Amino acid sequence: MCPMPNAYLDVGIQSRMNRIISPKDNRVVMLAVDHPYFQGPTTGLKDMSTTIKTLLPYCDCLMTTRGAVRANIAPEDVGSKPIMLRVSGGNSVLFEELSDEKLTVTIKEAIRMDAAGVAVSVYVGAANQQQTIMNLTDMINQADEYGIPVLAVTAVGKNMARDLRYLALASRICQDAGARIIKTYYCDEFSKLVDSVAPTPVVVAGGKYSSPPDAMKMAYDSIQAGAVGVDFGRNIFQDENPIGMIKAINAIVHGNHTVKEALDIYNACLPGARKLE
Numbered sequence: 050m051c052p053m054p055n056a057y058l059d060v061g062i063q064s065r066m067n068r069i070i071s072p073k074d075n076r077v078v079m080l081a082v083d084h085p086y087f088q089g090p091t092t093g094l095k096d097m098s099t100t101i102k103t104l105l106p107y108c109d110c111l112m113t114t115r116g117a118v119r120a121n122i123a124p125e126d127v128g129s130k131p132i133m134l135r136v137s138g139g140n141s142v143l144f145e146e147l148s149d150e151k152l153t154v155t156i157k158e159a160i161r162m163d164a165a166g167v168a169v170s171v172y173v174g175a176a177n178q179q180q181t182i183m184n185l186t187d188m189i190n191q192a193d194e195y196g197i198p199v200l201a202v203t204a205v206g207k208n209m210a211r212d213l214r215y216l217a218l219a220s221r222i223c224q225d226a227g228a229r230i231i232k233t234y235y236c237d238e239f240s241k242l243v244d245s246v247a248p249t250p251v252v253v254a255g256g257k258y259s260s261p262p263d264a265m266k267m268a269y270d271s272i273q274a275g276a277v278g279v280d281f282g283r284n285i286f287q288d289e290n291p292i293g294m295i296k297a298i299n300a301i302v303h304g305n306h307t308v309k310e311a312l313d314i315y316n317a318c319l320p321g322a323r324k325l326e
């Protein structure tokens with residue numbers, strides 16, 4: 050049977066979504082290297098050009114900032130992977146209240162940089178909740194005009210719970226605002242969160258560096274719960290074996306590998322005879 054052409058499909062959005070999330074398996078390994086936008090020099094990103102050069106071949110999409118794209122992607126690598134461009138910021142780790150963000154990049158600049166999507170953080174329940182939700186809706190209003198998908202990050206303040214009740218609430222608000230992808234944290238009963246925003250795809254943030262088996266388990270549990278992928282940063286680039294780590298995460302996300310199988314991939318990239326169990 051000939052597939053029906055979908056007169057209602059937003060072709061620009063779909064084209065970019067297909068660049069971000071593989072239509073072959075509906076999965077994505079996004080590499081988050083946007084941390085300096087509020088952390089400044091970040092462990093593992095001091096030589097960001099080398100980190101990006103090394104890991105780019107193994108990710109599907111790079112989440113980063115305008116400045117990092119300009120300064121740290123080698124000219125020959127520009128365009129080799131889709132960019133999820135962070136377009137909110139304005140805070141720093143030196144200030145207790147992290148939620149004080151505004152939009153930092155215009156949609157025209159995102160288009161000029163050939164971003165596949167743009168990312169905005171939302172701090173639900175924090176001091177600047179309304180400002181950050183309006184950042185998201187303002188960017189969606191602009192990005193929709195040009196067919197650019199917006200990824201909403203459910204950012205959490207320093208002392209906020211990362212449980213199902215909170216994260217599902219924040220994710221649902223992002224979906225309701227019109228986000229095309231939701232990035233949130235893993236929590237118990239994660240499948241309930243995924244179901245509550247279906248069919249909007251959910252990717253999982255890694256959080257602070259833990260350990261290869263723990264990060265792999267989080268990736269595995271996220272995929273089993275219905276996430277389309279992960280957007281990991283520190284658990285990859287702060288590991289002593291970042292290539293092994295991203296290959297292992299890739300195998301979990303795209304190959305449905307178990308943690309044990311992924312650890313074998315990780316170990317194969319560890320120098321010497323050492324092995325993690």
Ligand code: 5RP
Nearest residue numbers: 081083254255256281282283
């Ligand atoms: C912060 C972000 C970061 O990109 C992302 O969460 C960091 O990745 P990781 O936690 O895996 O280091 O969006 O709000």
